[in-house]
Amino acid sequence: MNELVTGDAVVLGLQPARLPSRALAIAIDLAVVLTVFVLISIGLAVATVTLDEAASAAIAVATFLLVLVGGPIAVETLSHGRSLGKLACGLRVVRDDGGPIRFRHALVRGSMGVVEILGTFGVVGCIASLVSARGRRLGDVFAGTLVVRERVPTGRAVAVPPPPPWLVGRFAQLDLSAVPDGLWLAIRQYLTRMHQLDADVGGSIAQRLADDLAGRTGVPVPQGVPAAAYLAAVVNERQARDVRRVMAAARRGAQGTAPAPVPVPVPTNAVPAAGLLPAEVSRPVEGAASPAVPSGTSPAEAPGGPPATGFAPPA
Incomplete structure:
Protein backbone atom coordinates (compact mmCIF):
# COMPACT_ATOMS: atom_id res chain seq x y z
CA MET A 1 0.00 0.00 0.00
CA ASN A 2 1.56 3.25 -1.13
CA GLU A 3 -1.08 5.66 0.14
CA LEU A 4 -2.76 6.24 3.48
CA VAL A 5 -6.55 5.82 3.52
CA THR A 6 -8.56 7.10 6.49
CA GLY A 7 -11.67 5.55 7.96
CA ASP A 8 -13.78 7.89 5.83
CA ALA A 9 -12.23 6.51 2.62
CA VAL A 10 -10.08 9.60 2.04
CA VAL A 11 -6.79 8.99 0.26
CA LEU A 12 -4.23 11.25 1.92
CA GLY A 13 -1.34 10.43 -0.41
CA LEU A 14 1.10 9.70 2.45
CA GLN A 15 3.61 6.92 1.88
CA PRO A 16 4.37 4.67 4.86
CA ALA A 17 8.04 4.39 5.76
CA ARG A 18 9.81 1.12 5.12
CA LEU A 19 11.78 -0.93 7.61
CA PRO A 20 15.34 0.08 6.52
CA SER A 21 14.68 3.81 6.85
CA ARG A 22 12.89 3.32 10.16
CA ALA A 23 15.73 1.17 11.50
CA LEU A 24 18.27 3.82 10.54
CA ALA A 25 16.22 6.54 12.22
CA ILE A 26 15.90 4.46 15.41
CA ALA A 27 19.65 3.76 15.39
CA ILE A 28 20.40 7.48 15.20
CA ASP A 29 17.96 8.24 18.02
CA LEU A 30 19.37 5.45 20.20
CA ALA A 31 22.94 6.63 19.65
CA VAL A 32 22.02 10.14 20.79
CA VAL A 33 19.90 9.02 23.75
CA LEU A 34 22.43 6.45 24.98
CA THR A 35 25.24 8.99 24.78
CA VAL A 36 23.26 11.45 26.87
CA PHE A 37 22.31 8.67 29.31
CA VAL A 38 25.93 7.57 29.80
CA LEU A 39 27.16 11.11 30.36
CA ILE A 40 24.43 11.87 32.88
CA SER A 41 24.99 8.54 34.66
CA ILE A 42 28.72 9.21 35.01
CA GLY A 43 28.05 12.68 36.38
CA LEU A 44 25.49 11.41 38.88
CA ALA A 45 27.77 8.55 39.95
CA VAL A 46 30.53 11.00 40.77
CA ALA A 47 28.14 13.36 42.56
CA THR A 48 26.42 10.63 44.63
CA VAL A 49 29.46 8.57 45.58
CA THR A 50 28.74 9.10 49.27
CA LEU A 51 25.14 7.82 49.10
CA ASP A 52 24.10 4.31 50.04
CA GLU A 53 23.18 1.60 47.53
CA ALA A 54 19.41 2.15 47.79
CA ALA A 55 19.67 5.84 46.98
CA SER A 56 22.08 5.16 44.12
CA ALA A 57 19.71 2.54 42.69
CA ALA A 58 16.77 4.94 42.92
CA ILE A 59 18.75 7.64 41.12
CA ALA A 60 19.77 5.16 38.42
CA VAL A 61 16.16 4.09 37.83
CA ALA A 62 14.99 7.70 37.73
CA THR A 63 17.72 8.55 35.24
CA PHE A 64 16.71 5.61 33.04
CA LEU A 65 13.05 6.62 33.04
CA LEU A 66 13.71 10.30 32.45
CA VAL A 67 16.34 9.96 29.73
CA LEU A 68 15.66 6.72 27.86
CA VAL A 69 11.86 6.80 28.19
CA GLY A 70 10.88 10.39 28.86
CA GLY A 71 13.38 11.92 26.44
CA PRO A 72 11.98 10.37 23.23
CA ILE A 73 8.41 11.02 24.40
CA ALA A 74 9.14 14.71 25.00
CA VAL A 75 10.96 15.09 21.69
CA GLU A 76 8.16 13.48 19.65
CA THR A 77 5.53 15.55 21.45
CA LEU A 78 7.27 18.89 20.98
CA SER A 79 8.35 18.20 17.39
CA HIS A 80 4.99 16.68 16.36
CA GLY A 81 6.50 13.33 15.45
CA ARG A 82 9.93 14.28 14.18
CA SER A 83 12.88 13.13 16.26
CA LEU A 84 16.49 13.69 15.27
CA GLY A 85 16.75 10.35 13.48
CA LYS A 86 13.44 10.78 11.68
CA LEU A 87 14.41 14.29 10.65
CA ALA A 88 17.66 12.97 9.18
CA CYS A 89 15.87 10.19 7.30
CA GLY A 90 12.93 12.29 6.14
CA LEU A 91 10.31 10.50 8.28
CA ARG A 92 7.48 11.66 10.48
CA VAL A 93 4.99 10.10 12.90
CA VAL A 94 1.35 10.96 12.18
CA ARG A 95 -2.02 9.73 13.32
CA ASP A 96 -3.97 7.16 11.34
CA ASP A 97 -6.04 9.98 9.84
CA GLY A 98 -2.93 11.92 8.81
CA GLY A 99 -3.05 14.51 11.60
CA PRO A 100 -0.18 15.43 13.93
CA ILE A 101 0.40 13.31 17.02
CA ARG A 102 -0.04 14.55 20.56
CA PHE A 103 1.29 13.62 23.98
CA ARG A 104 -0.87 10.53 24.42
CA HIS A 105 0.34 9.08 21.12
CA ALA A 106 3.98 9.73 21.99
CA LEU A 107 3.45 8.27 25.47
CA VAL A 108 2.09 4.97 24.14
CA ARG A 109 4.81 4.74 21.50
CA GLY A 110 7.56 5.45 24.02
CA SER A 111 6.21 3.00 26.59
CA MET A 112 5.95 0.20 24.05
CA GLY A 113 9.36 1.10 22.66
CA VAL A 114 10.97 0.13 25.97
CA VAL A 115 9.71 -3.42 25.46
CA GLU A 116 10.01 -3.95 21.71
CA ILE A 117 13.19 -1.93 21.10
CA LEU A 118 15.24 -1.67 24.28
CA GLY A 119 14.07 -4.90 25.94
CA THR A 120 14.43 -7.16 22.89
CA PHE A 121 17.09 -5.17 20.99
CA GLY A 122 14.56 -4.32 18.30
CA VAL A 123 13.68 -7.90 17.37
CA VAL A 124 9.99 -7.56 18.25
CA GLY A 125 9.76 -4.22 16.48
CA CYS A 126 11.33 -5.60 13.30
CA ILE A 127 9.02 -8.61 13.24
CA ALA A 128 5.95 -6.43 13.81
CA SER A 129 7.00 -4.05 11.03
CA LEU A 130 7.55 -6.92 8.59
CA VAL A 131 4.17 -8.47 9.39
CA SER A 132 2.22 -5.19 9.23
CA ALA A 133 0.96 -4.09 5.82
CA ARG A 134 1.95 -0.49 6.58
CA GLY A 135 5.16 -1.28 8.44
CA ARG A 136 3.81 -0.43 11.88
CA ARG A 137 5.39 -1.71 15.08
CA LEU A 138 3.41 -2.54 18.21
CA GLY A 139 3.72 0.99 19.56
CA ASP A 140 2.12 2.35 16.40
CA VAL A 141 -0.69 -0.20 16.55
CA PHE A 142 -1.61 0.63 20.15
CA ALA A 143 -1.15 4.40 19.70
CA GLY A 144 -3.02 4.60 16.39
CA THR A 145 -0.06 6.16 14.60
CA LEU A 146 1.96 5.60 11.46
CA VAL A 147 5.47 6.55 10.35
CA VAL A 148 5.35 8.12 6.88
CA ARG A 149 7.86 9.49 4.43
CA GLU A 150 8.04 13.26 4.11
CA ARG A 151 10.55 13.29 1.25
CA VAL A 152 8.57 11.76 -1.56
CA PRO A 153 9.22 12.16 -5.30
CA THR A 154 7.42 15.21 -6.60
CA GLY A 155 4.76 14.44 -9.14
CA ARG A 156 2.10 16.50 -10.83
CA ALA A 157 1.04 19.16 -8.36
CA VAL A 158 -2.69 19.58 -7.83
CA ALA A 159 -3.76 23.15 -7.21
CA VAL A 160 -5.85 23.90 -4.15
CA PRO A 161 -9.25 25.30 -5.17
CA PRO A 162 -9.55 29.04 -4.50
CA PRO A 163 -11.84 30.31 -1.75
CA PRO A 164 -15.03 32.26 -2.45
CA MET A 247 9.22 38.46 -2.76
CA ALA A 248 10.44 40.59 0.16
CA ALA A 249 13.51 38.38 0.57
CA ALA A 250 14.21 38.61 -3.16
CA ARG A 251 13.96 42.40 -3.07
CA ARG A 252 16.32 42.61 -0.09
CA GLY A 253 18.79 40.35 -1.85
CA ALA A 254 18.61 42.40 -5.03
CA GLN A 255 19.22 45.62 -3.11
CA GLY A 256 22.15 44.13 -1.22
CA THR A 257 23.89 42.81 -4.34
CA ALA A 258 23.17 45.68 -6.77
CA PRO A 259 26.45 46.95 -8.38
CA ALA A 260 27.53 50.50 -7.70
CA PRO A 261 27.18 52.94 -10.61
CA VAL A 262 30.37 53.19 -12.72
CA PRO A 263 31.48 56.80 -13.36
CA VAL A 264 31.77 57.66 -17.06
CA PRO A 265 34.99 59.59 -17.91
CA VAL A 266 34.48 62.88 -19.74
CA PRO A 267 37.11 63.84 -22.41
CA THR A 268 39.05 66.99 -21.68
CA ASN A 269 38.51 68.35 -25.19
CA ALA A 270 34.82 67.74 -25.23
CA VAL A 271 32.50 70.62 -25.96
CA PRO A 272 30.40 71.51 -22.90
CA ALA A 273 26.73 71.16 -23.23
CA ALA A 274 24.47 74.08 -23.79
CA GLY A 275 23.87 76.18 -20.73
CA LEU A 276 27.26 75.19 -19.23
CA LEU A 277 29.49 77.49 -21.41
CA PRO A 278 31.58 79.99 -19.39
CA ALA A 279 30.77 83.65 -19.73
CA GLU A 280 32.90 85.33 -22.42
CA VAL A 281 33.62 88.95 -23.17
CA SER A 282 31.69 89.98 -26.21
CA ARG A 283 33.83 90.80 -29.20
CA PRO A 284 32.74 92.92 -32.17
CA VAL A 285 32.04 91.01 -35.27
CA GLU A 286 34.04 91.89 -38.34
CA GLY A 287 32.01 93.66 -40.98
CA ALA A 288 29.45 94.81 -38.52
CA ALA A 289 28.23 98.39 -38.82
CA SER A 290 29.91 101.02 -36.64
CA PRO A 291 27.78 102.84 -34.16
CA ALA A 292 26.01 105.76 -35.70
CA VAL A 293 27.33 109.27 -35.00
CA PRO A 294 24.76 111.76 -33.85
CA SER A 295 23.72 114.27 -36.49
CA GLY A 296 25.40 117.69 -36.35
CA THR A 297 28.64 116.25 -35.09
CA SER A 298 31.77 115.92 -37.17
CA PRO A 299 33.77 112.82 -37.22
CA ALA A 300 36.53 114.54 -35.33
CA GLU A 301 34.09 115.19 -32.59
CA ALA A 302 33.27 111.66 -32.14
CA PRO A 303 32.54 110.72 -28.62
CA GLY A 304 35.67 110.10 -26.66
CA GLY A 305 38.01 112.29 -28.98
CA PRO A 306 39.64 115.65 -28.11
CA PRO A 307 37.50 118.77 -28.76
CA ALA A 308 38.13 120.66 -32.07
CA THR A 309 39.60 124.19 -31.56
CA GLY A 310 40.27 125.28 -35.24
CA PHE A 311 44.06 125.62 -34.58
CA ALA A 312 46.44 123.70 -36.80
CA PRO A 313 50.05 123.29 -35.73
CA PRO A 314 52.72 124.66 -38.11
CA ALA A 315 54.10 122.22 -40.59
Missing part, protein backbone atom coordinates in the same frame (compact mmCIF):
# COMPACT_ATOMS: atom_id res chain seq x y z
CA PRO A 165 -14.32 35.89 -3.40
CA TRP A 166 -16.08 37.22 -0.31
CA LEU A 167 -13.60 35.34 1.91
CA VAL A 168 -10.39 36.50 0.21
CA GLY A 169 -8.38 38.59 2.67
CA ARG A 170 -10.80 38.07 5.54
CA PHE A 171 -8.25 36.12 7.61
CA ALA A 172 -5.30 38.46 7.03
CA GLN A 173 -4.90 39.03 10.79
CA LEU A 174 -5.10 35.33 11.73
CA ASP A 175 -2.10 33.91 13.63
CA LEU A 176 -1.00 30.75 11.81
CA SER A 177 2.30 30.17 13.63
CA ALA A 178 0.91 27.39 15.86
CA VAL A 179 -0.52 25.29 13.02
CA PRO A 180 1.73 22.23 12.46
CA ASP A 181 2.82 21.03 9.05
CA GLY A 182 0.90 17.78 9.41
CA LEU A 183 -2.40 19.63 9.75
CA TRP A 184 -1.60 21.78 6.71
CA LEU A 185 -0.88 18.63 4.74
CA ALA A 186 -4.16 17.01 5.78
CA ILE A 187 -6.13 20.15 4.86
CA ARG A 188 -4.44 20.40 1.48
CA GLN A 189 -5.08 16.73 0.73
CA TYR A 190 -8.74 17.16 1.62
CA LEU A 191 -9.20 20.31 -0.49
CA THR A 192 -7.68 18.67 -3.56
CA ARG A 193 -9.93 15.60 -3.21
CA MET A 194 -13.13 16.97 -1.68
CA HIS A 195 -15.06 16.74 -4.97
CA GLN A 196 -14.37 13.00 -5.08
CA LEU A 197 -16.02 12.37 -1.70
CA ASP A 198 -19.57 11.78 -0.68
CA ALA A 199 -21.25 14.97 0.53
CA ASP A 200 -21.84 13.70 4.08
CA VAL A 201 -18.38 12.20 4.44
CA GLY A 202 -16.69 15.28 3.01
CA GLY A 203 -18.70 17.58 5.26
CA SER A 204 -17.73 15.66 8.40
CA ILE A 205 -14.05 15.66 7.46
CA ALA A 206 -14.12 19.38 6.66
CA GLN A 207 -15.81 20.17 9.96
CA ARG A 208 -13.26 18.13 11.91
CA LEU A 209 -10.34 19.79 10.13
CA ALA A 210 -11.88 23.24 10.58
CA ASP A 211 -12.33 22.67 14.32
CA ASP A 212 -8.74 21.48 14.64
CA LEU A 213 -7.47 24.49 12.69
CA ALA A 214 -9.57 26.92 14.73
CA GLY A 215 -8.22 25.36 17.91
CA ARG A 216 -4.66 25.96 16.71
CA THR A 217 -5.28 29.58 15.72
CA GLY A 218 -7.37 30.45 18.76
CA VAL A 219 -10.12 32.04 16.65
CA PRO A 220 -13.40 30.14 16.09
CA VAL A 221 -14.82 29.54 12.66
CA PRO A 222 -17.02 32.52 11.68
CA GLN A 223 -20.75 31.94 11.80
CA GLY A 224 -22.32 31.15 8.47
CA VAL A 225 -19.03 30.20 6.79
CA PRO A 226 -18.95 26.61 5.46
CA ALA A 227 -16.10 24.50 6.79
CA ALA A 228 -14.67 23.77 3.33
CA ALA A 229 -14.74 27.46 2.37
CA TYR A 230 -13.08 28.36 5.68
CA LEU A 231 -10.28 25.86 5.05
CA ALA A 232 -9.76 27.12 1.49
CA ALA A 233 -9.63 30.75 2.65
CA VAL A 234 -7.08 30.06 5.39
CA VAL A 235 -4.88 28.02 3.03
CA ASN A 236 -5.10 30.84 0.48
CA GLU A 237 -4.02 33.33 3.15
CA ARG A 238 -1.04 31.15 4.08
CA GLN A 239 0.03 30.88 0.45
CA ALA A 240 -0.29 34.65 0.01
CA ARG A 241 1.93 35.22 3.05
CA ASP A 242 4.53 32.80 1.71
CA VAL A 243 4.56 34.62 -1.63
CA ARG A 244 4.96 38.01 0.06
CA ARG A 245 7.77 36.67 2.24
CA VAL A 246 9.65 35.26 -0.75
